[in-house]
Amino acid sequence: MLDVAVIEDPAAAEVSLDPVRARLLAELATPLSATMLAARVGLPRQKVNYHLKTLERHGLVELVEERRKGNVHERVMRATAASYVISPAALAAVQPDPAMSPDRLSARWLLAVAARLVRDVGALLSGAERAGKRVATFAMEGEVRFATAADRAAFAEELAGALAVLIARYHDESAEGGRPHHVVVALHPAVPSGSPAREPGSVVEDH
Structure with a gap:
C-alpha cells in the first residue's frame, strides 16, 4: 500500500468522490x-461487492487474499493507498493555468x-x-x-530576495546534462483545523 496515491484519471476521480x-x-x-466491510458500514454485502468491483476496476483497491x-x-x-490526491490533470479542460495571470499577491494565483505542483509531482511520482x-x-x-501586516510584507520581500540570490547562484543554463527544477515558495494565513474559515462562504479578515 502506498502512503499517498495521485488520481489522474477522470473516471477514477469521479468514483473516489x-x-x-x-x-x-x-x-x-x-x-x-466484503462481508466484514458490510458489517462495518451497515450496507448489504451485495451492494458493498458492487462498489468494490467498481473501485477495483479503477485501481483504487486491490486483492490481498482469496479464501474459502x-x-x-x-x-x-484493501485500498491501494492510505490516502488519495486528485490531480488537476483529472480535469484537464478546466485545470488552472498559473501563466494566465501571474500575480504573487493573488490567492487565486497561489x-x-x-x-x-500537485499535477506535476503526481505525474513524476507515477512515472x-x-x-x-x-x-x-x-x-x-x-x-x-507576524505582529503587523507591514512585518508580513517585509518578510515576503526578504524571502523573495533570498530566493532570487540562491537561484542566481546555482542556476547554470549551460550545464551539460543538467536538469531544471521548479521552485515554489508560498505564504498564506494559517487555517486551524475546525476553524470557521474552513466553512463555505466564510471570509478571512486581513489586518
Missing part, C-alpha cells in the same frame, strides 16, 4: 472482505500554482513508480506569527 465509496476506501486501510469458508468464496481487499525509482524532491514548512 462518491461518499459511499470514499467511506469504503477509508475502511480498507486494513484488508477486509465452507461454500463461500471470499476476496479480501491556488493555480499549488494545483500545478517513477513505473520505473521503480524515487523522485528527487525537497519540501519544508513552518509557521510564523
Whole structure:
C-alpha cells in the first residue's frame, strides 16, 4: 500500500468522490472482505461487492487474499493507498493555468500554482513508480506569527530576495546534462483545523 496515491484519471476521480465509496476506501486501510466491510458500514454485502468491483476496476483497491469458508468464496481487499490526491490533470479542460495571470499577491494565483505542483509531482511520482525509482524532491514548512501586516510584507520581500540570490547562484543554463527544477515558495494565513474559515462562504479578515 502506498502512503499517498495521485488520481489522474477522470473516471477514477469521479468514483473516489462518491461518499459511499470514499467511506469504503477509508475502511480498507486494513484488508477486509466484503462481508466484514458490510458489517462495518451497515450496507448489504451485495451492494458493498458492487462498489468494490467498481473501485477495483479503477485501481483504487486491490486483492490481498482469496479464501474459502465452507461454500463461500471470499476476496479480501484493501485500498491501494492510505490516502488519495486528485490531480488537476483529472480535469484537464478546466485545470488552472498559473501563466494566465501571474500575480504573487493573488490567492487565486497561489491556488493555480499549488494545483500545478500537485499535477506535476503526481505525474513524476507515477512515472517513477513505473520505473521503480524515487523522485528527487525537497519540501519544508513552518509557521510564523507576524505582529503587523507591514512585518508580513517585509518578510515576503526578504524571502523573495533570498530566493532570487540562491537561484542566481546555482542556476547554470549551460550545464551539460543538467536538469531544471521548479521552485515554489508560498505564504498564506494559517487555517486551524475546525476553524470557521474552513466553512463555505466564510471570509478571512486581513489586518
